[in-house]
Amino acid sequence: MTHMLKSEDNCEHCNAKKFESEPPGFCCRSGKIHLSTRETPPKLVRLWSSSDANAWHFRANIRYFNGHFSFTSMYCKLDRVTTDVRNCGIYTFCAHGQIYHNIRSFGKEDGHEPGHLELYFYDDDPSLDHRLRKCREKSAQEDREVIQRLKDILHGINHYSENFRSMGQVDNLEDYHVELNLDQRLDQRTYNVPLTSEVAAVWIEGSKRRGQFDNSVVLQGKDRSIHGIRSYHGCYDDLSFLLFFPRGELGWHNCIPKVGVTMAEVNKARAIRKARVDGGGDDDAGSAGNKCVSVRDYYCYKFQMRLGIFNPILYGKRLFQQFAVDTYVKIKSSRLDYIRNNQDILRADLYQGLVDS
């Protein structure tokens, strides 16, 4: 017996394709959430959707290519049994516990080849020597063609790479510092892409450009220190899932107003909360409660199909699975953070006796 889902009208507010029994909270909460969407570069759409040989190779090895171009490295306890298609059939990305996204300083080290962020230093070099050295032996020629295409697509549109290009040609790399802005709070209802100067700054030891951002991470040419990018930083998604966010579009942060809420109202609510939480040492303490889009609502909106809008996330195959798992962990940790930061409202001390007994 076959069960057919009843067809449903698209959401009247955000035009999302609805399936039977899906509640309004699954797309835009009946018009309360609106996020602007930038068009995916047409050449990248071709890699995601066409049937030429490069596009097939790109999609079949999507996690490899994303890893090649991402700025961060991911750490998690991956379940190897479910990713082994020879023994268990369908590939399933299954992680245990937390997922960490780390970014590393770019100091030179003997025997170390440039990776992640450092590869962008050499993107003005026409031979692409550093990038192509990372190709895998078995599929070197196919890898090269796709990497070349991706590099051309990202050239000029990714704001991070614009900051770093040609740093590979300087003699005194150890004097250089890269400051990544962790405090981007763009109102994503209208515009989603920050300016090149807003995402990062590059400066040399002793220069006046240092300390441009309120909350940032500083990488340097002196060492290879590791820094964590936290799930509530707006740049978490675009530093890690570059193929979904090629222009450096921001992901979720806790200051995206709902429809009908002004930025001034959000800032006021944040200031009140920050004062109340005072000195918790956590930079997520200043969220503005129910005036802003929650992390769950944000990603529900992002995962929807909408007629006429190309959504690369839904074409992502194994990278889609990784992104979905990462997002799930992000929603869970945001809920735990809420409980941790709101003990005075939740009054958990009252229940302490229950646990003890």
Ligand SMILES: [Zn+2]
């Ligand atoms: Zn909707």
